[in-house]
Amino acid sequence: MNAPVSHALPLEQPQAIAPPRQSVISLEGVRKTFASPGNDSVEVIRDITLDIKQEEFVSIVGPSGCGKSTMFNIISSLLEPSDGKITLRGSDPVCGARIGYMLQRDLLFPWRTIIDNVCLGLEVKGVSKAKRYEMAREQLARYGLADFADQYPNTLSGGMRQRVALIRTLITEPDLILLDEPFSALDYQTRLVLEEEIVSILKEHRKTVVLITHDIGEAIAMSDRVAVMTKRPTSVKKVYDVGLSRELGSCLKARSDVRYQQLFDRIWDDLDIQVAGGAA
């Protein structure tokens, strides 16, 4: 049980991080083992302790095969942890789904028009049709997708579909938004644009976000904090305070900041990725 260590960067000026806020989700000693054939149980997650505050953007970066999807399923409460505690404190538990998520695949239902896809969560919550259409149209218009409201998802580009998926997530006003490599299926340029856009939308909505990814650059460019995971069985290795995009106001600017590269190198070292054929 090694406690996560916080590594602040040597910065000239103090970080532009707001005063301590209420925590939205906290994981304490979360452990997950799976039963495997032959009576042995496989330990996928050993110990994750992480506290995520209101309006914070935290990335979880790990080497491939670090139990990312297990972590995702546990945080999104699709899976129960074997041990440990998850506390979720909501701001508006009546209206919202507590955790909204967005995956690599947009998961738009192909048989629903864009507006009906956006309305899915509201429909499940029992919001009346007139009301939910009104809300959906407003949001679609806000993100320049009003003209596509009555089209089916297969007519939209990958970036547009992810935008629709984000609106679908936001419209139920979840306490926490969980992103699972939402950009990895997109081409690099779309990815940079969408990265920027999503960070600004999420900040505008004052959302608390957890991003699970193995893209170090994406994590640094978007986050306030980056938690680096160990290999399986996974635990938190280090937590870095970043806040570049918040400080500089843009993910692209964050990517060109000198601290970006420093952080990148450090996290890369932490991940201890073996490069095949590389110099030992």
Added chain:
Amino acid sequence: MSEAQVYTHTIQSGSNRENCEAPGRSILLTDNLWRGAGIALVVVLWQLGVNLGWINSFLMGSPAGIAEEAWRLLQSGQLLDDTLATVSATIAGFLLGSVLGSVCGLLLWFSRTTARIIDPFMVALNGLPKIALAPMIIIWFGSGMFSKIMLAFVATFVVALLSAYQGTHQIDRNMINLMRSLGGSRREIFTKVVAPATLPWIISAFRLNIGFALIAEIGGEFISSDRGLGRMIFVAGNLFNLNVVWVGVIVLMMVAIALYVVVSKVEKRLLPWENK
């Protein structure tokens, strides 16, 4: 799982067909001209062969003879009666079997246990040539059209059931998880994800079932019946009246095409998101 392959193939060929239909009117017209020319050529060569004595019209029939018989059967009203009898029984059995089968297949999604228990029975029934049940069904339900409806029902039910049930297995787990995370109940997951996601599978089973229903119907009529195209073909065949057999076969082909077109139209209405 060769079943699954068949269905996937059908779905794919369905979308290919869409692509074929996409070209403009003029291409469609040219295609149809070529098709018409092909048929005309066969008819002319056939008739020529009969006239020149190269083709035995007693064993093969002849276009002129077919036309003559068709005209006679049309005028007497017998052809219309037989066609209506066959078509109505086929459609009734087809709809009954396909709809009930699809509904049962979908509902199996709710109970994995039930599905697991009945699975071998369904596989066995699916492999069984349904026409083998015809003698029994005719004994139970008589030689009228009702027994033919039951035969077509039996022939289509299991196909529809298995197809729908397999369709429910192909659903993206993440879509169901998404519904769960939004707080959707099992019923909502079923109506908002499972049923619409399975619809393409159901439609493809409907398309396959046109053929199965017709086989059951005609087979049943061969064994025992008082009316229908199958009976007409069977009786004429026994009398070596090949021209009447041909009339029956040609009408059956037209019926099959018509049913196929109807299912395709329904598909377009039900699966608007698959139309580009």
